[in-house]
Amino acid sequence: MAKRAEAEKEPSRAPRRTDSLSRELIVRTAIELLDDGGEKALTLRALTVRLRTGYGAIYHHVTDKGDLLTAATDDIITRVLAEVVPDTDPRQALRRVAVGLFDAIDAHPWVGAGLSREPWRPAMLNFYESIGRLLEALAVPERARFDAAGTLVNYVLGVAAQNAANARDRAGDDTDKAAFLENAAARWAELDPARYPFVHAAVTQLREHDDRKQFLAGIDIFLTGITALRPPTTAPDTAPGTAPQHPTPNR
Amino acid sequence: MAKRAEAEKEPSRAPRRTDSLSRELIVRTAIELLDDGGEKALTLRALTVRLRTGYGAIYHHVTDKGDLLTAATDDIITRVLAEVVPDTDPRQALRRVAVGLFDAIDAHPWVGAGLSREPWRPAMLNFYESIGRLLEALAVPERARFDAAGTLVNYVLGVAAQNAANARDRAGDDTDKAAFLENAAARWAELDPARYPFVHAAVTQLREHDDRKQFLAGIDIFLTGITALRPPTTAPDTAPGTAPQHPTPNR
DNA sequence: CACCACTTTGGATCGCCGATCCATCCATGC
DNA sequence: GCATGGATGGATCGGCGATCCAAAGTGGTG
Structure with missing residues (x-):
């Protein structure tokens, strides 16, 4: 709940950020860039510009550009799967x-x-x-x-x-x-x-x-x-929920 | 022995040296590089080295690196589809x-x-x-x-x-x-x-x-x-479970 | 309060890439 | 022959990911 650096016009070159960078913030910004301009819009340079920081700060929280892309993908997917409503x-x-x-x-x-x-x-x-x-x-x-x-x-x-x-x-x-x-x-x-x-x-x-x-x-x-992959059981099939057994192979 | 092979059908546009560069040769070399070292092994530099030429010569036959990749892909696919043996x-x-x-x-x-x-x-x-x-x-x-x-x-x-x-x-x-x-x-x-x-x-x-x-x-x-998409003409209704009736809402 | 080890930041820099540009070269048509 | 124009080779450019390092903050210790 710190003050977000949303002010754009300020040309004052901050010697250092007041609110700390974080991996989550970097990933979120990366997603913004990706959604905005496609896969090739995600460049380290664009990230430094939008985050008003340098390369070193980013690489301190993220090992790799691939790591960044993977994290962004994971973020989207987990959010989607969490939103899927169950069904009987x-x-x-x-x-x-x-x-x-x-x-x-x-x-x-x-x-x-x-x-x-x-x-x-x-x-x-x-x-x-x-x-x-x-x-x-x-x-x-x-x-x-x-x-x-x-x-x-x-x-x-x-x-x-x-x-x-x-x-x-x-x-x-x-x-x-x-x-x-x-x-x-x-x-x-x-x-x-x-x-x-x-x-x-x-x-x-x-x-x-x-x-x-x-x-x-x-x-x-x-x-x-x-x-069609269901086994041709002799029992009256097509009955849902008739999983015959539950082997649960230990290892 | 003169290397004059590959009788071209257009003698008026014969290349300067028949054994010299051609789009086909470039594509073939690109495939070699790709097969050898994967997708990221195909670089213009590697191509110039293996072909003993320069960037300009390559770009004279190929518009783009994407064009090169596409041509290589097309080459493989057409060859494969031609080799598929038919079956009754x-x-x-x-x-x-x-x-x-x-x-x-x-x-x-x-x-x-x-x-x-x-x-x-x-x-x-x-x-x-x-x-x-x-x-x-x-x-x-x-x-x-x-x-x-x-x-x-x-x-x-x-x-x-x-x-x-x-x-x-x-x-x-x-x-x-x-x-x-x-x-x-x-x-x-x-x-x-x-x-x-x-x-x-x-x-x-x-x-x-x-x-x-x-x-x-x-x-x-x-x-x-x-x-199962076949119209139920002669076969008994296989009734694929609870599959919807496929109402096909016309527009 | 003074000191210092450690973490975090910002940016200069490196090597490599795709792409462009241009001087040179040579087969061919006149 | 010789001019022409397509084909060639390489210098060069801007941009990229990644590395490195000095400066700026942070917290622990006496």
């Missing part, structure tokens, strides 16, 4: 978790690249853990659960990477998402229909394309595929 | 295409990042096109085909991004893939089993983890889900 239906809960991550990456496209870079970070472990438990609730047998969780994570990361790439390309021109799609559709429409019948025919759907809806369609495809 | 069974053919891309990215991990960066490149169009046709052969209705193809592509890209990240992290220490997995497993094993039951239990499977097998398991999950 595991299928719906899985959708919630996935779409929560999707929305977060849509709002902060740089997170996509960060997630792909280090998918084993603590923040992602919570993601894995949530998915794993929900798969168990869906009666996916344990041996298949690991593969299924990895598949879902990979799918989300793939969409994230595409979103991040699209957003990066849209940066610069402030054209809308629709204009970008229109541009892509126009390019695709120019293709030779004989050589590319599918892509050419897809132009119509591309024009009314909705990233989020397509993402959800993919999630539903995945969920349908997952359901 | 569309399901098997889809697996072939996907696993061909997987193997290529496994051999050249830097391709993963390149693919995610610009997924609409001509090389990827062929990928989309192949998948689209095979989905048609699978009797996926046209409206759902586009989403299904996007889902598959996103999944492959997600795996690609992860592979690239893992390979990038392994670079530096020449430890084997197994050692890397062992390291990750050890870290995961230290987790609190109460807070992370799923991840903790997954350690066993992580130790005997096989990227390729898990990738194929994911492909099968998606293929199973996609197959």
Whole structure:
């Protein structure tokens, strides 16, 4: 609750800060820069300018630029996962978790690249853990659960990477998402229909394309595929919550 | 022996020295550098050294470093897609295409990042096109085909991004893939089993983890889900659980 | 209150990168 | 021949991440 150095115009070159720097403040500022100008807007120089400090002060709290990026990504992800509302239906809960991550990456496209870079970070472990438990609730047998969780994570990361790439390309021109799609559709429409019948025919759907809806369609495809992994038990199946056993292998 | 090879179709624009620089040679050398030392080994300086030339000569054939990376990626992908053997069974053919891309990215991990960066490149169009046709052969209705193809592509890209990240992290220490997995497993094993039951239990499977097998398991999950998109013509209603009726709100 | 060891800060500096610019060189057309 | 213009090699620029160090504050000790 100290006085925030929000005053901008003051050219007085403070010999030293009065309120101390902290790793958290640095990470928060880094997130601002990233949200404002994309992944390449986060430079040490920009950080020193916005924080009115020097390189040494920053490197005293942060080991690396990669460390900074990772911390920013962790911050976003943990916040998102904490906000996901639980649901009794595991299928719906899985959708919630996935779409929560999707929305977060849509709002902060740089997170996509960060997630792909280090998918084993603590923040992602919570993601894995949530998915794993929900798969168990869906009666996916344990041996298949690991593969299924990895598949879902990979799918989300793939969409994230595409979103991040699209957003990066849209940066610069402030054209809308629709204009970008229109541009892509126009390019695709120019293709030779004989050589590319599918892509050419897809132009119509591309024009009314909705990233989020397509993402959800993919999630539903995945969920349908997952359901088939349930063991063909002799008992009347399709009863939710009938996890037959709980091996809990010690180690 | 004169090195006059590569009969050019345009003699009027013959380069000064046929054995001299060309865009193709530059791209090939770039691929060598990338395969040898990873993504960050491709520097203009390294290129000038290996090609025994200067910056200007390179920039005369290549507009940008991004252009160079894109060209290298396109080169790998087109070569891979050309080598995929066709198959009469569309399901098997889809697996072939996907696993061909997987193997290529496994051999050249830097391709993963390149693919995610610009997924609409001509090389990827062929990928989309192949998948689209095979989905048609699978009797996926046209409206759902586009989403299904996007889902598959996103999944492959997600795996690609992860592979690239893992390979990038392994670079530096020449430890084997197994050692890397062992390291990750050890870290995961230290987790609190109460807070992370799923991840903790997954350690066993992580130790005997096989990227390729898990990738194929994911492909099968998606293929199973996609197959369910077929209109219920003759088959009995498979009733994929509590999946919504897919109301398809027209606009 | 005086002293000093230690922490935190600010900025000069280094090496490397991508990109640009320009003088030179040489195959070819006149 | 010889001028022309594309192709070439390298000097150079601005910006980046990272390192290093002196100055400025902080707290403990007598």
